Amino acid sequence: MADFCLRCGRALKNKSSIKRGYGPGCYKKINREEKKDKESQVDVNKEERIEIEGQIFIDELEERRSMRKIS
Ligand SMILES: [Zn+2]
Numbered sequence: 001m002a003d004f005c006l007r008c009g010r011a012l013k014n015k016s017s018i019k020r021g022y023g024p025g026c027y028k029k030i031n032r033e034e035k036k037d038k039e040s041q042v043d044v045n046k047e048e049r050i051e052i053e054g055q056i057f058i059d060e061l062e063e064r065r066s067m068r069k070i071s
Pocket residue numbers: 005006007008009010022023025026
């Protein structure tokens with residue numbers, strides 16, 4: 001509960017904004033920023049996993065190739 005927006009400090013005019021503590025514009029921006037943070041974290045995890053799998057795959061391929069050359 002706040003009479004002023006916690007993000008930009010402007011006076012809140014409607015009840016739902018006062019309940020949230022943010023004006024409608026700031027509330028949308030905050031929601032988007034939170035979503036972006038979560039999405040970017042997931043993306044980083046995915047990229048890391050793919051990179052590791054690819055490295056393992058390439059290592060295995062090269063190991064097989066070198067074993068064929070030797071034998
Ligand atoms: Zn605001």
